[in-house]
Amino acid sequence: MPNEVIISDNARCSVSFAPRALIIRVFCFDNSLHSPYDCAPMQRQPLPKFVDARKFVVSGMEIHAYRQVAGLDRFVAGLANDSGSVDIDLRFFRDEQGFKCIQGKAVAQVEVICQRCLNPMPTCIEAEFNLAIVWTDEQAKALPKSLDPLILEEESLVLADLLQEELIINTPFVSYHDEECREFIPEPEPVEVVSDQEENDKPFAILGKIKPRD
Numbered sequence: 430m431p432n433e434v435i436i437s438d439n440a441r442c443s444v445s446f447a448p449r450a451l452i453i454r455v456f457c458f459d460n461s462l463h464s465p466y467d468c469a470p471m472q473r474q475p476l477p478k479f480v481d482a483r484k485f486v487v488s489g490m491e492i493h494a495y496r497q498v499a500g501l502d503r504f505v506a507g508l509a510n511d512s513g514s515v516d517i518d519l520r521f522f523r524d525e526q527g528f529k530c531i532q533g534k535a536v537a538q539v540e541v542i543c544q545r546c547l548n549p550m551p552t553c554i555e556a557e558f559n560l561a562i563v564w565t566d567e568q569a570k571a572l573p574k575s576l577d578p579l580i581l582e583e584e585s586l587v588l589a590d591l592l593q594e595e596l597i598i599n600t601p602f603v604s605y606h607d608e609e610c611r612e613f614i615p616e617p618e619p620v621e622v623v624s625d626q627e628e629n630d631k632p633f634a635i636l637g638k639i640k641p642r643d
Contacts, residue, residue: 462541476517482562482586485521486529496589498539504593507600509549513539517592528576529562541604550606556595562586580609 477494498504499511515537524530535556540549561576562568569578579591 473516476588476592478589479585479587480527481584482531482581483529483584486523486562487532488521490521492517492588494519496592498537501589501593501596504537504596504600507541507597509540509542513537515592515596517588519588524595526573528572530576531558531560531562531579531591533558533560533591533595535592535595541601543606543610544603545605548606550600550604552604554596554600556599558595 454590456580471493473493476494478575480490480492495514496514498508498513501515505511515535517533517535519531519533522530522532533556537554537556539552539554541552542548559576561572563572563578563580564582566580569580569619572578579586
């Protein structure tokens, strides 16, 4: 049976122990039956540079992290600039068929170029993926269609490479502002239009300015 620990007047923590993991669930509630209490948002840590993929799968590890877009050079090449950040959630596990899997979601808040006005525009790029870790092409070919192969040459997995690869795949080929895009397009300068009649009258206007000789 799980043990219950009171954290505060409106939150309790249920703690249970599994053979390989410590499972902690926090339940928040309000005294009012008609007013649910919202828990504080998850605190994310900076994305690790690399992890041992095999050990993370065996341990059933999860990562809830963030990182700045700057430094993801291949991903930034398709953006307006290198500002912005990415939230990423990863779950390492072994599925029922025994495949070593990574299930993940990345959400990037970035700026891209609007192809209508050629100005930067904010956008959100989301990527969801289900990967199976393999080490050879033969293993990749044996995967079910529900899993995409992630071929590793060594045990260490560089998370930034995985992240930007999935973001690039999910970046729209072209982007446009909505109706407010017109605000970014400069108004054309007024052009003076001369009618044919005005053009025909010009020679006579010049003759009228010529004074007769005495």
